[in-house]
Amino acid sequence: MPGSEFNIIQTFFTDLARSLSDWQGNSDIVLGIGDDCAIITPPDSQQLVVSIDTLISGVHFPEQTSPEAVAHKALAVNLSDLAAMGAEPAWFTLALTLPKADESWLTSFSSVLFKLAEEFNISLIGGDTTRGKLAITIQVAGYVPQGRALLRSGARAGDIIALTGPLGAASIGLDIVLGKNHNTYQCLSDKQQQAALLALNYPSPKIKEGLLLRDYAHAVLDLSDGLLSDLGHILKAGAVGANVFLEQLPLAESLQCLELEQAWERALTGGDDYQLCFTLDPEKWQQLKNIAPQFTAIGVITDTHELRLLNSSGELFQPRNGGYNHFE
16 A cells, blocks of 8 residues: 555556656657656747646535546546647646545556546646545646637637537436436436436547647637536637527437427536537538538627527527536
8 A cells, every 4th residue: 555645656657657658759748757847848839738627526526436537537628628729738747635545546546547648648747646635636738839729719700600519418417426307317228328427427528629620710619617608708708799599509319308498408508518619610611511520500600799599480598507607
């Protein structure tokens, strides 16, 4: 059993990180784990893109969540931020707060963490380990060619609003984990319920999609707090409005137990979807759709400052809430 902070770092992170970095051969890393700081030499003509997220037990994931799911989600949600900027992952740091040094938990956590890191070619270069309520803070960095980062602020009136994939499954997964709102999932098969749980615990960062959107999108962000809330950031940054056509929302199969308006509510406000929402010129939409047929157009940017949710009859729809907010 690891007896100290330094043994935990060495056993579960340093050795694995060095092994992974050797496999990846990332030339920008001069010095990784093992000193007071890491040393990085960014590639020429590349801009460094940096993001950080903290996941706290009982807030961002249920307390009974497995260490495998915690590890995957902690890194995946940060990779999703890189995807939204059109950046290629490069390296990350990890600050891990643990209630106790549980060898079994740490083995499972680190195994999945490095599996995902290997998949996306990103290296752990440092971090910190402390004792307290379970919390994971990951800082990620990636590279994007000079001046080509995707931003929230480029939406233009007339742009199509589109998504990389379906919405709402993670919110059903959370209901299943918490054992509440049974009507939302009781009609689902075991396989469909498992799909909802996977959507909640093992989100898939849209890195390839983000790289593709460099050539098409005016504005991009990833959906963490719900489409309604997150699309609002694009509209505010661009000083524009939007019409969203509800019948065009790509609803996850997990929402089939719900009445249509309830499904819309989940798709708009459920959160934890980690799809990319983006805007682009209508002339480029068909070109992109030919390359990525899974993408879905859901609306249009307007020159107002109003977000309108419209059904097929042109009637306004008003959700009961506006998406997740930490301080509400």
